[in-house]
Amino acid sequence: MPDLHHILFFSFAAIILFSAGMVAFRPRPVESAMWLILNFFVTAGLYVLLGSHFTAVIQVLVYAGAIMVLFVFVILLLNLDPRELGTEGGASWSSLVLFMGFLSFVLVALQLATPDLLKAPAALPEGSTFGSVEAASRELLTKYIWGFQLSGIILLLALIGVGLIAYRKAKVPQVKGAQA
Amino acid sequence: MAERALGLEQIINIVLSASVLPWVFFFGKILFIFTLGFGVIAPVMIWVERRVAAFIQDRVGPNRVGPLGLLQSLADGIKLLLKEDLRPDEVRPFFFILAPALAAVPAAMAFAVVPFGPETTLGGLLPEPARLQIAPLNVGLLYVLAIGSLAVYSIALAGWASNNKFSVMGSLRASAQMISYELAMGMAVVAVILMSGSVDLYDIVKAQTNHWFIFTIPGFIAFLIFVPAMFAETNRTPFDLPEAEAELVVGFHTEYSGMKFGLFFLAEYVNMTTLSAMCVLFFFGGWEFLPFGLTWEGIGYQVDQHWFSWVIPFAWFAAKVAFFLFVFVWVRWTLPRFRYDQLMGLGWKTLVPIGIANIALVAGLITFAGGF
């Protein structure tokens, strides 16, 4: 009887790879965005399989719930037609192949260097708190406090930057014949 | 005949044996909670909404179908189901059908983690105390927030797929509004997390044994932020700008009819119920009897004495939730709609700063005063 974890992993992986392909190759951005939301959602499922509940929830909350909402919002706001999107094609395939080749080389080297990767992983020890909200937040607020503070500053800077870039004074339309 | 009787007896024995009972319990609560949510609360709420609206406007309201018009929702449901499945010409078909489904699915998913009673062994039938909650998640609160943030997709897509100016305006408003008020709601909820020290909904209720959070200063401020955010997240008056029937026809669901509209409608009422339940769990002690230590144990009621003893706390919890559902209706027919800039101003310039200050307050109280 096949292992439940294997079944779940491979079905999730199939959905993730398929939706990733759709994200990359569907012509309209709105379709890409919808497939990406599905991708993020199933990825959260994979994180649950890995025992990392904190990241699974953050994945749905931040990626699917906040970042992608922003994308969908902008897609709606611009409401682009195909002409404004430009034509596809003319890719730099050579750089693509080179890039992929390099990455696969790294991956193969990694597998060769650590043969343990292909063995079934050891079970979590009894009473392990790996991936729980408590464990992750404790590490985040003690050992990695500077990284945490830095991420806060980055968010603040991004907020100010977006305000500066996107803000534009609304032009009040002049009504003909209106008395000032 | 004898063989068959034996078989039946065996089946009963298996069902009653401890190995199968947890499964019966598991599927029983799924059946119970979803029947309650989609089959009872939503239709009854639609009836209550119309009757209360009529009462506030000095009318009679629907009173023809069944006693007091109670079967009106059933009649409406049949009407919606039997209506022609209309699809306007210029819509984007796939997304047009996807949007109502995306409204109903997150609503049901969030509803699945609402705990509706204390931990129980059903009077000793179960080997260990089980939670009256379909999915006993230890990150329940974050899960509700996460799933709640997905509701915006259905509205955004519905407006965009309808290919209609009013719909697009409605969904743009909805997206901006829900992102903004999610932030305010998050700030209110962080204060609750700090006070209870957990993101588990059961632990949050347990932390309120001695004092409900509504009776603490930071808890009260958080409640004041949570309630407007709750109205905004469900797109109800005074924040129903995405629908705004006076200016946008009905916004994002202008082009929807029949059961596709019905799904939006159902999702709205289920979301209202989920958020009301969250409000009760966060600030009003969940299913506990009264504040200041007067719990069920405190007044001598054993919640685990018989297999049905959980019903009383559950009914008490349901009564509290019903009160907030009534507030939703009450506010809808009393207050006028906000203007769009007022809505954004309230969210970003009032609720979010107060929320951040409240987090600082509660963190300071816990660190320096040892309590709140």
Next chain:
Amino acid sequence: MTTTVPFAYWLILSFGVFCFGACGFLIRKNALSLLICLELMLSAVNMAFITFARMHMSEGGNILYFLVITVAACESAQGLALMINYFRLKQNIRLDDARALAG
């Protein structure tokens, strides 16, 4: 819950998703799709981080995930703001036309 699937599979999956993201990034010609593919690549990297965290039973990978997601949020907000401004200027988001600074 503890997985019984070897970590190599998780890394290969992450690699596959990253490849799709990179392909999309290199062949798409509009700014919106580019940003979306960027998110896909970041998500793939995150998957590898979580796998490594579980492999070494250390929360470090989860923390890195948290930091990456912060940067992803900032990056997408900035990118979308720039794109809206570009659209206001040119009425399109075709990247092939954005060659005002090309020599």
